[in-house]
Amino acid sequence: MAIRYPNGRKYTPINNADSSVKKKIHKEPSYSNRGKTLEDEIDEANKFYLANQTAVIHKKPVPIQIVKVEYPSRSAAVIKEAYFRTPSTTDYNGVYKGHYIDFDAKETKNKTSFPLSNVHPHQINHMRAASAQGGICFLLVRFSTLSRYFVMPFDIVDQAWTAMDSGERKSIPLTVFERDGIEVKESYMPQLDYLKALTTLLPIL
Amino acid sequence: MAIRYPNGRKYTPINNADSSVKKKIHKEPSYSNRGKTLEDEIDEANKFYLANQTAVIHKKPVPIQIVKVEYPSRSAAVIKEAYFRTPSTTDYNGVYKGHYIDFDAKETKNKTSFPLSNVHPHQINHMRAASAQGGICFLLVRFSTLSRYFVMPFDIVDQAWTAMDSGERKSIPLTVFERDGIEVKESYMPQLDYLKALTTLLPIL
Numbered sequence: 001m002a003i004r005y006p007n008g009r010k011y012t013p014i015n016n017a018d019s020s021v022k023k024k025i026h027k028e029p030s031y032s033n034r035g036k037t038l039e040d041e042i043d044e045a046n047k048f049y050l051a052n053q054t055a056v057i058h059k060k061p062v063p064i065q066i067v068k069v070e071y072p073s074r075s076a077a078v079i080k081e082a083y084f085r086t087p088s089t090t091d092y093n094g095v096y097k098g099h100y101i102d103f104d105a106k107e108t109k110n111k112t113s114f115p116l117s118n119v120h121p122h123q124i125n126h127m128r129a130a131s132a133q134g135g136i137c138f139l140l141v142r143f144s145t146l147s148r149y150f151v152m153p154f155d156i157v158d159q160a161w162t163a164m165d166s167g168e169r170k171s172i173p174l175t176v177f178e179r180d181g182i183e184v185k186e187s188y189m190p191q192l193d194y195l196k197a198l199t200t201l202l203p204i205l
Numbered sequence: 206m207a208i209r210y211p212n213g214r215k216y217t218p219i220n221n222a223d224s225s226v227k228k229k230i231h232k233e234p235s236y237s238n239r240g241k242t243l244e245d246e247i248d249e250a251n252k253f254y255l256a257n258q259t260a261v262i263h264k265k266p267v268p269i270q271i272v273k274v275e276y277p278s279r280s281a282a283v284i285k286e287a288y289f290r291t292p293s294t295t296d297y298n299g300v301y302k303g304h305y306i307d308f309d310a311k312e313t314k315n316k317t318s319f320p321l322s323n324v325h326p327h328q329i330n331h332m333r334a335a336s337a338q339g340g341i342c343f344l345l346v347r348f349s350t351l352s353r354y355f356v357m358p359f360d361i362v363d364q365a366w367t368a369m370d371s372g373e374r375k376s377i378p379l380t381v382f383e384r385d386g387i388e389v390k391e392s393y394m395p396q397l398d399y400l401k402a403l404t405t406l407l408p409i410l
Contacts, residue, residue, distance in 0.1 A: 056334045058294055061268040064284065079269065082284040089263050093298060095307070098339030100300035129261045134303030 038107050038142045042092065045190035049096075055195055057094030057101055063087050089126045090137075096195060100135040102127060107142045113171040114141055116164050124161050127154045136202065140184075140194055143174065151197045152181040243310050243347045247297065250395035254301075260400055262299030262306055268292050294331045295342075301400060302410060305340040307332060312347045318376040319346055321369050329366050332359045341407065345389075345399055348379065356402045357386040 036044075039059070049055040068081035090104040104127075106118045119139070127137040137154035152172070160172045177183075182201040187193040241249075244264070254260040273286035295309040309332075311323045324344070332342040342359035357377070365377045382388075387406040392398040404410045 050334060053334070053337060056331070056338050056340070061266040061292075063266040064269050064287070076288055079287040079289070080285065082269070082287060083281055084284070087266075095305035095335050095338040095340040098305070100303070100305040102300070126261070129255060129258070130300050132258060133261050133300040135261070135300040 038105050041192040042105055042140065045192045045194060048190040049195065055094060055096035055101070057092055057096065059092050060087070060089065086122065088122055090123050100130065102130045102135050102137045103140055105140045107144055109145050111143065111145050113173045114177065115171045116161060119157065119161065124158065128158065138198065141177065149184040149192060150177040150181040151184060151194055151201060152177060153201065156180045243312050246397040247310055247345065250397045250399060253395040254400065260299060260301035260306070262297055262301065264297050265292070265294065291327065293327055295328050304410060305335065307335045307340050307342045308345055310345045312349055314350050316348065316350050318378045319382065320376045321366060322375070324362065324366065329363065333363065343403065346382065354389040354397060355382040355386040356389060356399055356406060357382060358406065361385045
């Protein structure tokens with residue numbers, strides 16, 4: 001299959017005012033996150049949740065197609081040739097208070113909207129299927145330049161995605177995040193307490 | 206909240222002498238599975254469940270520590286040095302009728318018992334944590350030589366594991382699988398309909 005992930009992602013031009021889109025992961029330190037990547041922040045939260053028996057949520061390993069492995073004597077097996085594969089699911093899933101949790105983490109430098117080019121069709125399909133089974137699916141989006149984080153329920157993302165398919169929309173405005181999502185405010189432990197935000201949004205939890 | 210298994214059932218050791226333990230994965234074809242590996246059979250079932258909107262269950266990728274990646278021009282990135290890492294979870298998870306499902310697949314050539322040396326401490330710890338969150342955890346065990354498959358609830362495995370820690374037991378007898386697990390009978394589509402067996406065992410599903 002496709003072997004471009006994660007570095008060869010196709011770039012889809014955006015034909016509106018949001019064309020200053022960056023597809024690279026934001027690595028620069030901002031004031032609040034002190035140089036941590038979004039993945040680091042989520043891993044830290046997940047470790048905290050696990051240690052405190054709040055939830056069991058893990059990042060899935062990056063899928064790799066292994067072509068050649070060598071077995072040096074008295075040493076661990078060494079993979080000498082392998083390729084990145086396109087994942088068929090989101091990156092994170094687990095269980096929280098009896099609920100199946102499934103999400104992907106996304107980052108943009110854009111200050112006014114989240115470009116849907118950051119989301120892949122297989123991720124949409126996966127979250128549709130998991131939602132249909134009663135899973136709780138969402139995106140955890142970091143607006144890096146603004147140092148703002150949002151939990152955005154999948155059904156809102158799916159609506160924007162479907163609209164995009166008919167040419168109406170190519171990004172989700174920040175104002176929609178403010179209205180339909182829930183902002184993850186910086187916390188103490190864990191710093192990125194995204195499950196607390198999720199619980200606020202979905203009182204069923 | 207956490208334990209969904211029928212109450213009052215306890216793991217009881219059965220004293221069959223059993224030391225002819227095999228740890229290696231069984232690769233030879235047997236009559237009924239026509240040479241498929243257990244992983245192939247589960248993948249086939251999971252694809253069927255996904256296509257028929259029965260459940261969304263995926264195998265997690267093998268975790269890899271990537272050390273060196275090259276980027277040949279006009280080609281996909283090539284991983285030139287990487288190592289296998291120990292997984293911190295089980296191999297399979299997903300969502301089924303609103304329930305978080307989490308299991309590992311195990312195989313033994315042994316005809317009378319399942320050696321607990323096939324199970325790793327990190328898998329036990331993970332399933333304990335996921336069970337405590339209300340997840341449905343189990344082992345899917347194939348007795349290769351017998352061509353028999355069982356869904357074994359994690360609480361039974363955990364009781365046997367704890368007993369092992371105090372030196373009392375090093376395997377779970379087949380008779381305990383017959384009594385406390387549920388056999389997965391060969392089906393048509395999918396051939397290994399393990400969720401049907403799970404539903405039989407746990408009528409709450």
